[in-house]
Amino acid sequence: xxxxNQKAWFFVLPVLILVAFNALIPMMTVVNYSVQETFGDNLFxxxxxxxxxxxxxxxxxxxxxxxxxxxxxxxxxIEVPLGIAIAxxxxxxxxxxxxxxxxxxxxxxxxxxxxxAMWNIFTLPDIGLMGYFLNHxxxxxxxxxxxxxxxxxxxxxxxxxxxxxLVVLLSYAGLVSIPEAYYQAAKIDGASNFAVFRFIQLPKxxxxxxxxxxxxxxxxxxxxxxxFVLTGGGPGNSTTLLSIDxxxxxxxxxxxxxxxxxxxxxxxxxxxxxxxxxxxxxxDDVRS
Amino acid sequence: MAKITLSxxxxxxxxxxxxxxxxxxxxxxxxxxDGGAYALLGPSGCGKSTLLNIISxxxxxxxxxxxxxxxxxxxxxxxQRNIAQVFQxxxxxxxxxxxxxxxxxxxxxxxxxxxxxxxxxEIAQMLEVEEMLNLRAAGLSPDNKQKxxxxxxxxxxxxxxxxxxEPLTVIDPHLKWKLRSKLKELHQRVRATMIYVTHDQxxxxxxxxxxxxxxxxxxxxxxxxxxxxxxxxxxxxxxxIGSPGMNxxxxxxxxxxxxxxxxxxxLEGEIVGGKQGQTQIGIRPEYVSLGSDGLPATVKKVADVxxxxxxxxxxxxxxxxxxxxxxxxxxxxAVHLQFKPEQTRLYRDSWLAxxxxxxxxx
Numbered sequence: 312x313x314x315x316n317q318k319a320w321f322f323v324l325p326v327l328i329l330v331a332f333n334a335l336i337p338m339m340t341v342v343n344y345s346v347q348e349t350f351g352d353n354l355f356x357x358x359x360x361x362x363x364x365x366x367x368x369x370x371x372x373x374x375x376x377x378x379x380x381x382x383x384x385x386x387x388x389i390e391v392p393l394g395i396a397i398a399x400x401x402x403x404x405x406x407x408x409x410x411x412x413x414x415x416x417x418x419x420x421x422x423x424x425x426x427x428a429m430w431n432i433f434t435l436p437d438i439g440l441m442g443y444f445l446n447h448x449x450x451x452x453x454x455x456x457x458x459x460x461x462x463x464x465x466x467x468x469x470x471x472x473x474x475x476x477l478v479v480l481l482s483y484a485g486l487v488s489i490p491e492a493y494y495q496a497a498k499i500d501g502a503s504n505f506a507v508f509r510f511i512q513l514p515k516x517x518x519x520x521x522x523x524x525x526x527x528x529x530x531x532x533x534x535x536x537x538x539f540v541l542t543g544g545g546p547g548n549s550t551t552l553l554s555i556d557x558x559x560x561x562x563x564x565x566x567x568x569x570x571x572x573x574x575x576x577x578x579x580x581x582x583x584x585x586x587x588x589x590x591x592x593x594x595d596d597v598r599s
Numbered sequence: 600m601a602k603i604t605l606s607x608x609x610x611x612x613x614x615x616x617x618x619x620x621x622x623x624x625x626x627x628x629x630x631x632x633d634g635g636a637y638a639l640l641g642p643s644g645c646g647k648s649t650l651l652n653i654i655s656x657x658x659x660x661x662x663x664x665x666x667x668x669x670x671x672x673x674x675x676x677x678x679q680r681n682i683a684q685v686f687q688x689x690x691x692x693x694x695x696x697x698x699x700x701x702x703x704x705x706x707x708x709x710x711x712x713x714x715x716x717x718x719x720x721e722i723a724q725m726l727e728v729e730e731m732l733n734l735r736a737a738g739l740s741p742d743n744k745q746k747x748x749x750x751x752x753x754x755x756x757x758x759x760x761x762x763x764x765e766p767l768t769v770i771d772p773h774l775k776w777k778l779r780s781k782l783k784e785l786h787q788r789v790r791a792t793m794i795y796v797t798h799d800q801x802x803x804x805x806x807x808x809x810x811x812x813x814x815x816x817x818x819x820x821x822x823x824x825x826x827x828x829x830x831x832x833x834x835x836x837x838x839x840i841g842s843p844g845m846n847x848x849x850x851x852x853x854x855x856x857x858x859x860x861x862x863x864x865x866l867e868g869e870i871v872g873g874k875q876g877q878t879q880i881g882i883r884p885e886y887v888s889l890g891s892d893g894l895p896a897t898v899k900k901v902a903d904v905x906x907x908x909x910x911x912x913x914x915x916x917x918x919x920x921x922x923x924x925x926x927x928x929x930x931x932x933a934v935h936l937q938f939k940p941e942q943t944r945l946y947r948d949s950w951l952a953x954x955x956x957x958x959x960x961x
Contacts, residue, residue, distance in 0.1 A: 495657050496690040500751060501678035501707040510692045510703075 344571035362572035372573065374548070375556040376580075382552055383531045386470045390527060391520070393471070394478025399512070401479075403487055412483075415476045427540025430469045455542060459549040466538045466550055473537065474527060481523040485516035521592045525585060532581055553577055601668040601759040603631040603654065603792065608663035610649055616661070623649045625816045627663070631760070631794065636786050638807035639796045642839070646816040647796045651762050654794070656680050667759050678707075683752025683761045687768045689744035693737040697728060700736050701750050708755075722750045725785065742774045746781075753789060760792040767802060779805060800840050804828075812836050828883075829942075834949045837881050843909060843920045846887065847946070850880045857945050860915065862894055865940035868954035876948040884909065886939035887921035889928060893935035898928045912936060 345362055347355040366372050401411045421429075436442040436454045445453040455461040489511065497507045535554040538544070544551035544559075551559070557577065561570035610624040619625055624646045631637055639647045652658040654665060656677035664673045672680050692700050701719045710718075723729045726746045731739065736747060745766055752761050763782070767775045783806060786793050795806050803810050804824040812820045812827065812835070819833040820826075831837035831845060838844030851858045857866055857880055864880055889910070896912035896919060910921045912934060919936055928934055945953045 490688060490690075492686040492688060492690050495652075495655075495677075495684070496686060496748070496751075498657065499655065499677045499682065499684050500704040502703070503707070506707065510694060514692075514694045 341571045341574050344567045345575055348568050358568060362569045366569060366572050366576060375551055375553050379532060379553040383528060385467050386531050387527060389471050390475045390478050391524060394475050395482050397479045398482035398486055401483055415479050418473050419476050423536035424540050426473050427537040431541050434465055457546055459546060462542050462546060462550050466541060469537060469541060470531065477526060478523045481519040482516050485519040486512060489515045525588055528588060529581060529585060602633045603760060604666040605629040606664045608660050610653060610660045623816050627818060631792055633792055634790045635792055636806060636808045637794045638803035638810045639794060639813060640800060640803040640810055641813035642798055645813045647813050648764060651764055651796050655682050655684050655762055681757050681759045683758050685749050685752060685763045685766045687765045689741060689748050691736040691744050691747050695736055697734055697736050697747055698732040700747050701754050704751055704755055718754050722754045726750050741769050742778055745770060758791050760794060763795045765797050782806060832951045834879060834881055834946050841883060843884055845881050845883045846919050848880045848917055850878055852878045859894060864938060864943060866943050866945055866953050867941050870945055870952055871954050872947055872952045879946045881944045881946050882938045883942060884920040884922045886942040887919060888937050889934045890937045891935060893937040896934055896936050898930050898932045898934055900930060901927055
């Protein structure tokens with residue numbers, strides 16, 4: 312006979328309270344806003360699903376969402392292979408290991424808005440090191456405040472510079488955990504370098520890579536500070552990513568209702584894509 | 600298949616070795632005959648894995664040469680030596696099926712698919728893993744994983760030597776025995792030279808025809824399991840092999856005889872070699888008996904190990920173990936120890952220093 316004891320619920324209670332205060336209650340206020348309209352004075356009018364309908368039909372939202380997916384797609388497709396490549400070329404033992412690790416970790420330690428400001432100054436055509444060099448030494452016309460392509464290249468490079476290290480460090484952790492015997496066995500089996508990568512290193516890195524890709528997806532999909540400081544969403548709306556647009560609606564226009572509806576949809580998309588990534592990448596494990 | 604010759608092999612992990620203590624392997628000269636089953640036995644850190652890695656080509660020796668059938672392979676990489684190695688922890692390619700694991704070494708060498716298929720099935724049958732061929736290798740139990748990594752070595756029919764580096768470490772005790780006899784059986788079927796590295800005497804003695812005992816980077820004795828047990832050439836072999844190991848008792852040599860605490864002890868034969876050096880008497884507990892006369896001692900501890908009793912007696916400060924089948928003494932009791940003369944040997948500076956008896960040499 313199994314004994315049932317409902318007292319176990321008490322142990323879950325602290326977590327429940329914590330989650331309620333840091334996630335559920337704040338989120339419910341957003342849900343509250345998303346179905347109402349207000350003109351200030353704490354007066355609210357019921358609107359139902361109007362904001363959601365408007366938003367899903369809004370071309371402005373579609374454009375921002377498209378830019379957001381493009382941005383995330385580009386940085387993932389650059390940072391993941393680049394991170395793996397750097398991790399593989401780092402020394403596994405010796406005095407250079409701590410040096411490499413610190414160098415790699417440095418960009419991640421810099422605050423977001425500082426990164427934005429740094430790159431802003433760095434790329435100014437008249438006084439920035441990179442901007443000046445491109446314009447006046449190489450003679451390439453480059454001004455990210457005027458040119459859409461230049462702005463995109465700059466925010467992508469900035470993110471790659473800031474966050475590739477995360478992929479590097481996680482991949483490196485996966486790589487160093489591979490016992491020497493695997494490499495020795497592969498040598499004896501006559502495996503090529505590519506086969507070693509494909510059948511030993513990549514499978515052993517899979518778990519940490521799943522985490523790396525998930526983290527990079529979530530962070531880049533929610534990115535705000537760096538592009539905001541760097542380009543302010545411009546030129547025009549060309550680098551207005553979802554979160555920048557959201558802040559414009561919520562604080563610039565003070566449209567609390569539409570902004571709340573957008574927040575919820577934004578959240579749902581992030582959750583959905585994260586879940587898809589996770590399920591696809593761990594599918595094999597469940598089967599075996 | 601090949602004969603393997605190690606010639607004046609030395610290896611140091613230092614770039615500039617200053618003395619013999621810097622060498623992990625000190626001067627190894629050894630012939631491994633084609634098709635033999637060898638064990639390399641020694642405690643952790645004695646250099647046996649280094650030696651194995653030098654034979655497989657994972658490491659290049661500081662000095663000396665390795666010959667496979669008189670062809671110098673000292674500087675050949677592992678994949679060109681046609682060797683196979685099974686590691687302490689099973690190495691399998693997680694994402695592949697068992698079939699693909701076994702086929703991997705052949706595919707890397709560009710063997711035609713039909714031939715690969717035939718070979719893989721042969722080996723799978725030999726290892727009794729046929730029904731697992733389509734499973735993913737990651738899900739197997741440790742003993743099956745170890746079988747697969749063994750199979751990857753055996754699947755090539757041109758292997759010169761299969762090497763095992765403590766392959767049973769992660770295997771459950773009740774499966775160890777099974778896997779060990781499987782190995783023995785495989786050796787008889789495949790007839791490849793096999794070298795089995797271990798620090799477990801039971802594994803070494805049951806697997807091998809010839810056991811090479813190593814200590815501190817040196818080979819101290821090569822012989823059949825019986826040789827090693829009956830006539831250890833070095834006190835290290837004596838107490839490393841056997842349970843409990845050989846008793847090694849300091850003694851005095853005068854007038855051509857050996858004396859312990861003033862009493863002469865009969866030896867197997869004449870004392871040979873020089874006069875210098877520390878002398879010791881070596882006698883296995885199996886050949887120590889309790890009697891009415893002999894060396895006086897006090898029983899300290901009696902352990903019942905099932906088939907017999909192990910009696911630890913103190914001769915002054917010196918502990919002597921004896922294996923007794925009946926008439927077990929009590930702890931504290933005064934006894935006399937008798938050594939079987941034809942199994943009592945003298946060691947000088949740890950090396951055997953008595954001539955073998957004609958009778959016991961047979």
